[in-house]
Amino acid sequence: MISRDLLRDDPDRVGELLEVRGEGADAVARWTELDGRRRSALTELEELKRRRNEASKAIGELKREGKSAEAQIAEVADLKRQIPDLEERVSAVRSELRDLELGLPNLPHDSVPRGDDESANRVERVVGEPRKFDFEPQAHWDLGPALGILDFERAAKIAGARFVTYFGAGARLERALINFMLDLHTGEHGYRETLPPFMVNGDALIGTGQLPKFGADLFKLEGDRYYLVPTAEVPLTNLFREEILDEADLPIRLTAFTPCFRSEAGSHGKDVRGLIRLHQFNKVELVHLAAPEQSYDCLEELTSHAEKVLQLLELPYRVVTLSTGDMGVSAAKTYDLEVWLPGQSAYREISSCSNCESYQARRANLRYRPSGGGKPRFLHTLNGSGLAVGRTVVAVLENHQQSDGSVTVPEVLRPYMGTDRIREGD
RNA sequence: GGAGGGGUGGCAGAGUGGUCGAAUGCACCGGUCUUGAAAACCGGCGUGGCUUCACGGUCACCGCGGGUUCGAAUCCCGCCCCCUCCGCCA
Structure with a gap:
């Protein structure tokens, strides 16, 4: 697997080196696109989870004090309708990204002669x-x-x-x-x-x-x-x-x-x-x-x-x-x-x-x-x-x-x- | 193949529904003390992701994957691995 940091920091160089090994810059472009999708979906998902965790915690506290937690329970129920959907999106992007990454060859060292065969x-x-x-x-x-x-x-x-x-x-x-x-x-x-x-x-x-x-x-x-x-x-x-x-x-x-x-x-x-x-x-x-x-x-x-x-x-x-x-x-x-x-x-x-x-x-x-x-x-x-x-x-x-x-x-x-x-x- | 037991941080080992990423001990790192070291004491000490210039914030992870629940290390189901006994075999 190629370093994600390298793919992010210097996609042009990675693309060029992959070119030499029969993979193109298009693979890098696709990776960049998938990585972006993964990150934005993940950020969104984690925000929902954070709110869910917060509400759950509040429910525990309210119940211990003998108070009603109806509002929080309703909020959690609402969040739980949205989370699985997003989770699926994240894991789909992840596995696509993984398939792509596992298929890419290693980058050649500078001292390696370039050629087709x-x-x-x-x-x-x-x-x-x-x-x-x-x-x-x-x-x-x-x-x-x-x-x-x-x-x-x-x-x-x-x-x-x-x-x-x-x-x-x-x-x-x-x-x-x-x-x-x-x-x-x-x-x-x-x-x-x-x-x-x-x-x-x-x-x-x-x-x-x-x-x-x-x-x-x-x-x-x-x-x-x-x-x-x-x-x-x-x-x-x-x-x-x-x-x-x-x-x-x-x-x-x-x-x-x-x-x-x-x-x-x-x-x-x-x-x-x-x-x-x-x-x-x-x-x-x-x-x-x-x-x-x-x-x-x-x-x-x-x-x-x-x-x-x-x-x-x-x-x-x-x-x-x-x-x-x-x-x-x-x-x-x-x-x-x-x-x-x-x-x-x-x-x-x-x-x-x-x-x-x-x-x-x-x-x-x-x-x-x-x-x-x-x-x-x-x-x-x-x-x-x-x-x-x-x-x-x-x-x-x-x-x-x-x-x-x-x-x-x-x-x-x-x-x-x-x-x-x-x-x-x- | 059959029966039973078990997988928690680098290691050992608690934890059976919330305040638990997780007690305690050991190991490790820093400091105090000391001529130096040890001991003692104080502090720190898991991994990965997302976010941030940074401080930090946040999500996930207690073998793996599903499920129940507002909430799971803890309850349920499946799988993997380890141990003990029986059978079989080298």
Whole structure:
């Protein structure tokens, strides 16, 4: 949600920034109009309520003194005829205003490149050199099945398209990566390990911005009010909703492994092979709850924590700042980490690190009390993948494959894997 | 799934129809006292909205939503959550 103060004080600037994100100045104009209607109706309503309260109080006093209160009772009766009407008007305007506010995307940070799509993204740095192969590197969807560690066809039998089953060393590799990432973030980067529910309610999804607009991307349990989490960002960020935290406790850094469930509606024909785009995948997530003054430092740190995973796994990657047209609705600024995939000769997204500033905090009513005292303020929320585990498996297989079809296990994973090489049948 | 109990301010905990946004204690902030600290004493101390240059005024909030009443933290209905016991299950 965008700050109401900002909408009121500087509607032109908000309109201009929204323009860049596909919403126009007309949305701001509509907001201003609704807000005005809300305020005038509210003022009117509260005046009636004040008179009603006054009269009721008088009735009590008069009765206690044994006097007649007929006049006051009549006045209250009269007011009570008018109040429900006005109340309805107020709540109608309110919900219209809320619908509008919940539908508006966040405003981009000044440092974000403006543009309509990913072609306007800005490459910040390229880290590591793509390896030179003296043979034709295979894509993981050939390599994995050949090794007998990834099975898409059998997964389709029990579930359908866009699912995978790991066998043997593949399953172990997934588990090794999860443990490695969690150990790194808790041991070296100062995160608290968290294991949240994998199902959440609608309020949580409104809090982080998936609802009301993107319900089609989610799996909802039939006949129930639960949704499967599309990312651990949802449970983690909402964990402290409706709370007022102490500034001294910020930033709160949480990491969690969860599966993620996405319907991938509207992505037919995209990434149909392999485990790039599945209905269910695993992810280790990083979340910061930060004071506004520190949140952009936090974004750099969080991103560096995700990068560290790639570096230790000896995977070449680049860091990209998403343009205004390529960012998610909640983000004010997003860095994508794109890992090099030799099988596709392309950099592909493996992590997305965002500062949502106070956008989600407003929706989830996530606040903190400043150390110096004073009113509670909205904090800033950040999240990033540290990393998407399935895609990391892809990157490890493709980058560390050998000419004989085996895969060298990166040094840091060997204690977790119990081997330095994955061979057919492992 | 069945039976019972319970959700009040940062915490604990009173309050069963009006003068209750709410006693009291703890915590916290400011002050007095003290060489300093503690103790003691004095004062302050919820959140949001509307209005105001400001002082202030006002509305709402006692899990959430409805209802009864001139008037609801208090009575009635529905829902959510927590606890205990039984059943079932991992």
